[in-house]
Amino acid sequence: MRFATLEINGRQTVAAVSEDGQSYCEANRMVPDFDGDMIAWIKRMPSVADIANRANGWKPIAGVRLLAPIPIPQRNVFCVGKNYHEHAREFSQSGFDTSATKGELAPSVPVIFTKAPSSVIGCNDDVSGFADQTQQLDYEAELTVIIGKGGRGITKADALRHIWGYTIINDVTARDLQQKHRQWFLGKSMDTFCPMGPWIVTADEVDPTRLGIRCWINGELRQNANTSDLIFDIPTIIETISSVITLQPGDVIATGTPAGVGIGFKPPKFLKSGDVMKIEIDKLGTLTNRVA
């Protein structure tokens, strides 16, 4: 099933979204006393099989605002840098990478960084261009994991059992700030720099090891890859993070972007005001945002 956070008449609500994306059923129609947010739903939700039977009274979604499925994550969004070979190469050759040892084409261990929770926005929300702060705005399409069952010391063999579902993140980045400050945090955590959505698809419906992932800028296909090309797969990422940090239900992990980001082109193709970024991942839907 797919679950979204919707804004209806100024009220936030968790809802199931139909397979065709055209209608929704609020969570409290399936669990009558439920009155929480998506993280509460992740902790509380009965099995998908039970829920599917209880969904009723579907309403048309047209005109309803989709918020990010987790509008304010409980803590930073975990991210993986340079996790596709071709992208690691384009980044290392772009001159923007201050994190690599000289001549390194791909990292030998996962590169983990985070984005501030305040950077999260929903599908169709505008990304601020920050024209006074950056002249090198870039996009990154990423398959994203939502943790269901938390834990510390999760092994690769157990990792998939800790995943509640999957969504899409656009890891928007100010390349000049990423480079200037050496640590990636500021250039990737600016307000609105983490579009997320359009919804979460539960893990039972997704094989994350072979999903097509694409990104268009103003209709031009820039990224076109498959998650089978990840350098460090999702179990490895979960094992790595949870070896030192206790994962919690509702934690968000973006798994990295494939080749075709703006700095991968010669000359680079940076974003400008009015550009429309559209990201599509098989089974997960489409995340569209405009640069304000």
Ligand code: MG
């Ligand atoms: Mg990224």
